[in-house]
Amino acid sequence: MNIKNLKKIKNYNFKKLNKKIYKKWILNKYFNSNYNKNKKSFYLLLPPPNITGDLHIGHILNFTIIDILARIKRMKGYNVCWIPGTDHASIATEIKVIKELKKNGININDLTKKEFNKILLNWSKKYNNIIIDQLKSIGCSCDWNRLQFTMDKNTYKSVINVFIYLYKKGMIYKKNRIVNWDIYAKTTISDEEIIYKNKVNYLYYIKYFTEDKKDFLVIATTRPETIFGDTAVCINPTDKRYKKIINSKKKLIVPIINRIIPIITDKSVDKNIGTGCLKITPAHSNEDFNIYKKHKINIINIFNNNGTLNNNCLNYSGLDRFIVRKKIYIKLKKLGFLVKKKKILSKIGFSERTNTIIEKKLSLQWFLKMKKFIKPALKEIKSKKIVFYPKKKYDNLFYKWIKNIKDWNISRQLNWGHKIPVYYYNNKFVVAKNLNSAIKIIKKKNNNINIYSIKKEKDVLDTWFSSWILPISVFNGINNPNNIDFNYYYPIDVLVTGNDILFFWVLRMIMFSTFLIKKKPFKRVYFTGIIRDKIKNKISKSLGNYKNLYYLLNKYGADGLRVGILWNNHEYDFIFNDKLCIRGRNFINKIWNSFKLVININNFNIINKNKIQYKLIIKWFNNILYYNIYKLNILLNNYKIYKSFILVYDLFKKKFCSIYLEFIKNKNNKINKFVKKKTFKFFYILLKILHPYAPFITEYIWNILKNKEDITISSWPIISSKKFNKKVIKKFNNTFSFIKYLNTIKFNKKKKNIIFIYKSTENKFRKNIYFSLVYKLSLIDKIKFKTKFSIKQKYLFFFYKKYKFYLLKKNIFVKNVNVKIYKKINFYKKFLLKIKKKFFIYINIYYCY
RNA sequence: GGGUGAUUAGCUCAGUUGGUUUAGAGCAUUUGCCUUACAAGCAAAAGGUCAUUAGUUCAAAUCUAAUAUCACCCA
Numbered sequence: 001m002n003i004k005n006l007k008k009i010k011n012y013n014f015k016k017l018n019k020k021i022y023k024k025w026i027l028n029k030y031f032n033s034n035y036n037k038n039k040k041s042f043y044l045l046l047p048p049p050n051i052t053g054d055l056h057i058g059h060i061l062n063f064t065i066i067d068i069l070a071r072i073k074r075m076k077g078y079n080v081c082w083i084p085g086t087d088h089a090s091i092a093t094e095i096k097v098i099k100e101l102k103k104n105g106i107n108i109n110d111l112t113k114k115e116f117n118k119i120l121l122n123w124s125k126k127y128n129n130i131i132i133d134q135l136k137s138i139g140c141s142c143d144w145n146r147l148q149f150t151m152d153k154n155t156y157k158s159v160i161n162v163f164i165y166l167y168k169k170g171m172i173y174k175k176n177r178i179v180n181w182d183i184y185a186k187t188t189i190s191d192e193e194i195i196y197k198n199k200v201n202y203l204y205y206i207k208y209f210t211e212d213k214k215d216f217l218v219i220a221t222t223r224p225e226t227i228f229g230d231t232a233v234c235i236n237p238t239d240k241r242y243k244k245i246i247n248s249k250k251k252l253i254v255p256i257i258n259r260i261i262p263i264i265t266d267k268s269v270d271k272n273i274g275t276g277c278l279k280i281t282p283a284h285s286n287e288d289f290n291i292y293k294k295h296k297i298n299i300i301n302i303f304n305n306n307g308t309l310n311n312n313c314l315n316y317s318g319l320d321r322f323i324v325r326k327k328i329y330i331k332l333k334k335l336g337f338l339v340k341k342k343k344i345l346s347k348i349g350f351s352e353r354t355n356t357i358i359e360k361k362l363s364l365q366w367f368l369k370m371k372k373f374i375k376p377a378l379k380e381i382k383s384k385k386i387v388f389y390p391k392k393k394y395d396n397l398f399y400k401w402i403k404n405i406k407d408w409n410i411s412r413q414l415n416w417g418h419k420i421p422v423y424y425y426n427n428k429f430v431v432a433k434n435l436n437s438a439i440k441i442i443k444k445k446n447n448n449i450n451i452y453s454i455k456k457e458k459d460v461l462d463t464w465f466s467s468w469i470l471p472i473s474v475f476n477g478i479n480n481p482n483n484i485d486f487n488y489y490y491p492i493d494v495l496v497t498g499n500d501i502l503f504f505w506v507l508r509m510i511m512f513s514t515f516l517i518k519k520k521p522f523k524r525v526y527f528t529g530i531i532r533d534k535i536k537n538k539i540s541k542s543l544g545n546y547k548n549l550y551y552l553l554n555k556y557g558a559d560g561l562r563v564g565i566l567w568n569n570h571e572y573d574f575i576f577n578d579k580l581c582i583r584g585r586n587f588i589n590k591i592w593n594s595f596k597l598v599i600n601i602n603n604f605n606i607i608n609k610n611k612i613q614y615k616l617i618i619k620w621f622n623n624i625l626y627y628n629i630y631k632l633n634i635l636l637n638n639y640k641i642y643k644s645f646i647l648v649y650d651l652f653k654k655k656f657c658s659i660y661l662e663f664i665k666n667k668n669n670k671i672n673k674f675v676k677k678k679t680f681k682f683f684y685i686l687l688k689i690l691h692p693y694a695p696f697i698t699e700y701i702w703n704i705l706k707n708k709e710d711i712t713i714s715s716w717p718i719i720s721s722k723k724f725n726k727k728v729i730k731k732f733n734n735t736f737s738f739i740k741y742l743n744t745i746k747f748n749k750k751k752k753n754i755i756f757i758y759k760s761t762e763n764k765f766r767k768n769i770y771f772s773l774v775y776k777l778s779l780i781d782k783i784k785f786k787t788k789f790s791i792k793q794k795y796l797f798f799f800y801k802k803y804k805f806y807l808l809k810k811n812i813f814v815k816n817v818n819v820k821i822y823k824k825i826n827f828y829k830k831f832l833l834k835i836k837k838k839f840f841i842y843i844n845i846y847y848c849y
Numbered sequence: 850g851g852g853u854g855a856u857u858a859g860c861u862c863a864g865u866u867g868g869u870u871u872a873g874a875g876c877a878u879u880u881g882c883c884u885u886a887c888a889a890g891c892a893a894a895a896g897g898u899c900a901u902u903a904g905u906u907c908a909a910a911u912c913u914a915a916u917a918u919c920a921c922c923c924a
Binding site for chain 2: 010011196347396397400401404499500502503530536567568569572573574575577579580582583585586587588589590592593594595596597598599600642643646649650654657658661662665667669730733734737740741743
């Protein structure tokens with residue numbers, strides 16, 4: 001592009017240019033990474049976004065941080081391999097698609113399984129493409145040759161192999177247990193997918209009469225509709241209130257259904273909850289199920305999969321659980337069994353995905369034994385070889401989780417996901433890679449079997465079953481553990497993720513990797529806070545409380561968006577709004593305009609004279625630039641991304657633009673050769689350190705200035721502490737703050753202004769302040785040193801730090817003399833009071849003696 | 850109930866192992882400026898019992914304790 005034309009362009013046109021720039025990066029294969037034994041590897045993994053929809057601002061924060069790390073490491077000469085991918089998100093996607101179909105008037109019950117699967121597949125393709133396009137538009141420097149999808153052939157194969165491996169080790173089993181049942185999705189869900197909410201509820205007190213109807217117990221329950229599943233009433237054996245009735249060994253009659261049930265005793269019953277009598281419905285509560293196992297009582301399931309009551313519930317079968325609750329309440333009241341109804345506040349579990357109340361239900365499911373994962377994972381965490389940023393105490397959290405870990409329910413009653421590799425025949429089953437190998441195994445056991453009677457397991461695996469193997473499976477390290485790439489790159493150098501999936505994903509990856517290959521899955525974990533909306537809700541796909549990414553990109557540009565989102569400390573949760581992006585865009589604009597000025601300087605007339613002020617300002621910026629880059633590298637080594645950005649922003653805008661450029665530009669269009677050369681040098685270095693944060697605009701400017709070289713593959717500046725002098729920086733800082741102070745004094749601009757200072761402090765003053773800069777940047781024309789002052793008539797004195805200086809009265813508007821001085825006086829008055837107070841106490845004590 | 854973190858300007862937040870400067874930015878507000886990089890800008894002003902109370906110290910936004918409020922995680 002012609003440089004003269006550039007001057008006319010007011011703003012950087014990101015809409016036109018960003019795509020071109022990204023294409024160029026891809027064409028030059030800058031982001032592709034291959035095995036290279038001479039280079040240090042740097043492995044990054046994109047936490048795969050769910051294909052439930054497009055990306056939101058929470059993803060952008062996460063991915064921008066990864067990109068910054070990737071770009072810096074690449075410039076530092078590492079072989080950076082950033083693997084992108086998407087997650088099939090079995091339950092989340094399936095629910096989303098069902099809802100979407102419903103909107104269009106399609107009921108999934110009308111579709112065959114094949115049709116439904118086809119729709120799911122098309123959905124996944126569509127959103128895969130959108131997500132990839134969005135990742136590219138924000139400038140993510142991923143290796144697209146290694147793109148992953150958790151339902152890809154390779155990952156599928158890995159998942160199946162892991163399942164078979166664990167099954168052979170005896171760690172996977174099928175059993176009837178109490179699980180969390182989502183009545184809308186009609187599947188089990190994990191404990192972690194339940195959200196507990198405080199809700200107003202009622203406690204119903206119900207009379208259970210003894211068989212001879214002479215006596216009764218009062219039972220308190222929040223769920224009267226479950227009386228159909230009652231098979232016992234349980235009391236704490238130490239509860240004195242019920243000693244008589246327990247000893248009488250009478251049995252009870254369940255109201256309405258008139259079932260006869262025993263009274264049993266168990267220490268696990270809390271005497272203080274309700275009346276101390278607990279009705280036992282073993283099929284619908286974990287605690288009740290445990291009691292059932294101990295005491296050999298009956299078990300009765302009363303719910304259908306959709307939350308209605310089943311055939312065990314008289315004429316209530318087929319009705320919804322909450323309708324039955326109301327009906328039972330009325331009936332109990334009518335028959336005189338109800339003692340009272342009490343309002344209480346209780347926590348009720350909702351499904352994260354469908355927002356329906358979770359039902360506990362006895363169900364035949366696949367489980368993974370977790371005990372064997374504990375030891376190796378604990379060992380890794382205790383050794384503290386995995387470093388967490390920001391540095392916080394996660395150890396206790398991990399220990400707590402690991403200690404309380406239960407067997408993992410890995411089966412889900414869904415269509416979308418990895419099918420469990422199990423084949424049934426004659427009420428038995430085998431575990432096998434595919435149907436053919438299943439047949440072989442079965443035939444060995446029973447030659448007479450009819451092949452067509454063999455049926456595959458319908459259930460799929462929990463989404464997280466493919467996620468926890470991901471760091472290994474992306475290199476095909478499960479199917480082929482000896483491959484070069486896997487051994488070269490593994491483990492991940494930094495995992496960047498939100499702290500909300502610490503348990504779901506981070507801990508499970510540690511458990512899997514340390515168990516299977518006895519290696520940690522990552523060296524470091526960088527946690528970001530969670531982005532919230534105006535009312536502090538978590539921004540998420542399921543809430544839909546975010547603006548479309550393309551809207552933000554069109555309005556503020558990728559660079560503006562990246563910079564904007566970095567402007568808040570993301571170590572904690574923070575609230576996002578558009579103002580951040582405006583700030584980001586304005587900063588990008590500043591970069592653009594500084595570029596225009598630098599080009600302008602290129603056309604200035606060269607002069608040989610070099611004034612002392614220019615020498616000084618270059619000395620200053622030289623020092624300040626190298627000092628800040630030195631600090632920047634320290635911050636980056638400690639993974640302080642937010643602070644690093646603030647430093648770069650401050651250095652560029654406050655120091656370079658506001659001070660340096662303002663200083664050297666002039667109306668005469670003249671510049672010294674040395675100044676010109678230095679200015680360009682500074683600008684190049686600044687572009688380099690800006691590049692990871694704002695990759696597009698810096699690349700574009702670099703291309704123009706450096707004649708088509710690319711900044712992406714330039715080298716990162718590394719500065720030794722010898723390149724700057726802290727004392728010099730301090731002297732400059734003093735000078736600037738002195739100038740700032742002087743500028744708060746209202747001078748009479750028409751007269752010559754002279755500062756007078758005591759001769760005795762001259763040396764100190766000269767040591768700490770550059771006079772020539774003071775002359776240039778303030779209204780002071782001269783600094784003079786004197787031995788005597790006639791204060792009252794002529795002069796007014798001021799304090800700057802330890803220095804006392806004088807100005808001629810006639811040169812100042814006396815009324816406007818610093819208000820802040822009075823503030824300081826107030827401060828010292830208070831300070832004095834404090835001391836007096838202390839003295840007073842002291843004197844009092846003295847008098848006591 | 851247990852755990853973790855937070856409380857600084859009207860709003861959103863920085864503030865390094867206690868002292869480097871009068872506790873800093875950005876937005877919003879007020880004032881002055883279309884100046885040859887930038888009005889998406891420049892120059893400046895106003896705005897703070899650093900949640901409260903006590904303690905340690907020559908010195909506390911920073912360390913300790915208690916209290917209050919809020920957020921998140923777990924049961």
